[in-house]
Amino acid sequence: MGPSGFDDAGAVRSASGKIRLYSTDFFPPVVDDPAAYGAIAAANALSDIWAMGGEPDVVLNLAGFPEEWEEPTLSPIFAAAAKKVQEAGALWVGGHTVRSQEPLFGFAVFGEVEENQLMTNQGARPGDLLYLTKPLGTGSITTSVSRGEASDAVVEEAQRGMAHLNKNAAHAARQVGVKAGTDITGFGLLGHAANLASASGVRLLLRALSLPFYEGAAELAAAGVFSGGSSRGRISLEGRVQVASSVPEWVAGIGFDAETSGGLLLAIPPEQQEAFLKALPEGEVATWVGEVEEGESLVALG
Numbered sequence: 001m002g003p004s005g006f007d008d009a010g011a012v013r014s015a016s017g018k019i020r021l022y023s024t025d026f027f028p029p030v031v032d033d034p035a036a037y038g039a040i041a042a043a044n045a046l047s048d049i050w051a052m053g054g055e056p057d058v059v060l061n062l063a064g065f066p067e068e069w070e071e072p073t074l075s076p077i078f079a080a081a082a083k084k085v086q087e088a089g090a091l092w093v094g095g096h097t098v099r100s101q102e103p104l105f106g107f108a109v110f111g112e113v114e115e116n117q118l119m120t121n122q123g124a125r126p127g128d129l130l131y132l133t134k135p136l137g138t139g140s141i142t143t144s145v146s147r148g149e150a151s152d153a154v155v156e157e158a159q160r161g162m163a164h165l166n167k168n169a170a171h172a173a174r175q176v177g178v179k180a181g182t183d184i185t186g187f188g189l190l191g192h193a194a195n196l197a198s199a200s201g202v203r204l205l206l207r208a209l210s211l212p213f214y215e216g217a218a219e220l221a222a223a224g225v226f227s228g229g230s231s232r233g234r235i236s237l238e239g240r241v242q243v244a245s246s247v248p249e250w251v252a253g254i255g256f257d258a259e260t261s262g263g264l265l266l267a268i269p270p271e272q273q274e275a276f277l278k279a280l281p282e283g284e285v286a287t288w289v290g291e292v293e294e295g296e297s298l299v300a301l302g
Contacts, residue, residue, distance in 0.1 A: 018112050018113065018114055018115070019054070019112065019113050019114070019115055019118055020110065020111075020112055021048075021049050021052050021054045021110065021111040021112060021113060022108075022109075022110055023045070023048035023049060023108070023109045023111075024045070024062065024106070024107065024108040024109065025041075025044055025045040025048065025106045025107065025109075025185075026041065026045070026062045026063070026104050026105055026106020026107070027041065027044075027104065027105070027106060027260070028102050028103055028104055029103055029105075030138075030142040030145070030162075030260050031142065031145055031155065031159055032145060033076075033159065034073050034074075034076040034077045034080075035076040035077065035079065035080040036080070036159040036162075036163065037077055037080075037105065038076065038077035038078060038079070038080035038081035038084075038105065039080040039081060039083070039084050039159075039163035040159065040162040040163050040260060040261050041077075041081060041105045041106045041107070042059075042080075042081040042084035042085055042088075042106075042107060043084055043162065043163050043164065043165050043166075043261045044106070044162070044185065044260060044261035045059070045106050045107035045108075045109050046059070046084070046085070046088050046090070046107070046109055046165065046166075046167075047165075047166045047183045047185070047261060047264075048109065048183060049109055049110075049111035050165075050166045050167055050169075050170030050183070050264070051119065051166070051170070051181060051182055051183035051264060052111075052113060052118060052119055052120070053113045053117045053118050053119035053170065053173070053174050053178075054111040054112055054113030054117075054118075055089065055111050055112060055113070056088050056089070056090040056109050056110070056111040057089075057090055057091065057110060057111055057112060058090060058091050058093055058109075058110040058111075059085055059090050059091070059092050059093070059107045059108065059109050059110070060092075060093065060094055060095045060096075060107060060108040061081075061092065061094070061095025061096070061097070061105075061106075061107055062095060062096060062104070062105070062106050062107060062108060063095065063096070063097040063098075063104065063105045063106075064097065064098045064099065064100025064102070064103065064104040064105075065097065065099065065100060065103050065104075065105075066099070066100065066101060066102075066103060067099055069103065077105060080163075081105070081107075084163065084165065085107075087165060087167075088165060088167060089167075090109070090111075095107075117174050117177075118179075119173065119174070119178060119179055119180065119181050120179070120180065120199070121180060121181070121182045121192075121195050121196040121199040121200065122180065122199040122200055123179035123180035123200060123267070124180040124196055124197070124200035124202050124204070124267035124292045125180075125200070125202065125267070125269070125292060126202060126292055126293055126294045127269070127270060127291070127292065128180070128267040128268060128269055128270070128291065128292040129267070129268045129269075129270055129273055129288060129290075129291050129292075130204065130206065130265060130266070130267060130268075130288070130289050130290040130291055130292065131264075131265070131266045131268055131276070131286045131287065131288055131289065132184070132189075132211070132212065132263050132264070132265050132266075132286070132287050132289045133166065133169040133263035133264045133266070133284070133285065133286045133287075134161055134164070134166075134184070134212075134262050134263025134264075134285075135161060135212040135213050135214045135217070135263075136184075136189055136211060136212065136213050136214070136217065136254050136255070136259060136262070137158075137213045137214040137216075137217020137218070137220070137221065137254050137257075138158055138161075138162060138214065138217075138259050138260045138261070138262065139188070139226055139227035139229055139230060139254065139257035139258050139259060139260075140217050140220040140221045140225045140226055140227070140253075140254060140257065141154060141155065141158045141214060141216065141217055141220065142158075142227065142260060143220075143225050143226060143227045144220050144225050147225075149220075149225070150216065150220070151216065153215070153216075154214070154215055154216030154217075154220075157214060157215050157216075158214045158215075158216075158217075161214060161261075162260050162261040163261070164261075166183060166263065166264050168280065168281050168284045169263065169264050169266075169280065169284055169286065170264060171279070172276055172279035172280045172281075172284070172286075173264065173266050173268075173276065175275075175276075175279045176268075176272040176275045176276045176279060177272065178266055178267070178268055178269075178272065178276065179267075180196065180200060180266070180267040181196075181264050181265055181266040181267060182195065182196055182264070182265055183262060183263070183264050183265070184259045184262030184263055184264070184265055185258070185259055185260070185261070185262055186229070186258045186259075187233070187258070188229060188230075188233050188255060188256050188257050188258050188259055189206070189211075189254075189255045189259065189262075189265070190206075190233060190237055190241045190255040190256050190299055190301065191233055191236070191237060191256070192265060193206060193241075193265060193299045194237055194240040194241055194298065194299050196265065196267070197240075197297045197298055197299055198240070198297045200267075200292075200297075201297055202292050202293065202294065202295070202297065203292070203293045203294065203295035203296060203297065203298055203299075203300065204290060204291075204292055204293075204298075204299045204300070205290045205291055205292075205293055205300050205302065206255075206289055206290040206299060206300065206301045206302070207288075207289055207290045207302070208244075208246075208247045208248070208251050208301055208302060210287065210288060210289045210290070211251065211254075211255075211287075211289055212285075212287045212289075213254065217254065218250065221250035221251075221253050221254050222248075222250040226253050226254070226257050227257055227258055229256070229257050229258030230253050230254075230256045230257035230258075231256075233256030233257060233258070234256050237256065239298075240297075240298050240299065241255075241256075241298065241299045241300075241301065242298060242299070242300045242301070243255075243301045243302075244300070244301065244302035246302065247301055247302065251301075252301060255301055265289075266286075267292055
């Protein structure tokens with residue numbers, strides 16, 4: 001967690017009195033399809049701004065590609081990313097590309113938010129309800145892609161989910177005045193939830209039976225397919241996360257694993273719950289996954 005109350009970004013008050021938001025994110029390919037890679041990388045980078053309650057307005061591209069990657073591979077990456085930036089309502093004003101043995105693609109993203117609409121990981125309060133706006137399990141699915149084990153149907157659904165923008169969910173949260181939340185990316189569900197608990201000084205209770213998963217993710221996880229983030233998460237979160245003995249091992253494994261372009265985890269006061277759900281456009285999903293309680297700053301998965 002950064003000093004400003006965000007996991008992966010920063011904020012500075014501008015001369016106009018609004019809060020300027022800054023973030024950057026890039027990573028190697030998580031899927032084989034170039035267009036899907038570009039769209040997912042863009043959606044992932046843009047997400048940090050919505051997770052802070054703001055709107056992205058300007059992006060700069062950051063890219064590195066092997067010398068042997070030529071136009072038929074590169075063009076779909078950039079074209080799909082451009083569509084996502086346009087869908088977000090932001091301007092792509094430039095960037096920088098270098099030769100790199102390992103391909104990397106992403107963006108530096110800039111945005112803005114009114115101070116009274118700022119959302120941080122410091123504002124969760126006992127009694128708040130926890131909602132998650134995308135399924136989990138991308139770590140297992142993308143790992144299965146690298147191993148050549150995932151079915152086309154499983155990969156295609158996950159690609160659509162990862163490329164889906166958090167824009168509408170963030171708008172609904174802002175509309176009802178939600179003050180606390182984060183997006184679920186590299187630290188995984190339990191890592192980002194632990195940051196929320198620590199920054200807010202509360203205990204988060206996550207309900208294992210309520211967690212949503214991408215199609216095929218449960219089967220892959222039950223077979224032991226996780227990214228390296230799962231084992232790293234277990235180590236780094238020791239003492240900050242408690243997993244009940246009744247929770248299946250594969251559920252905990254996904255919870256500790258890194259997510260790519262995951263959803264928003266929002267702490268919604270109960271009196272705002274109905275308004276939040278009504279504010280979600282048709283087709284947008286938000287799943288109740290737990291609640292905020294008084295107690296030691298940790299996450300309990302039960």
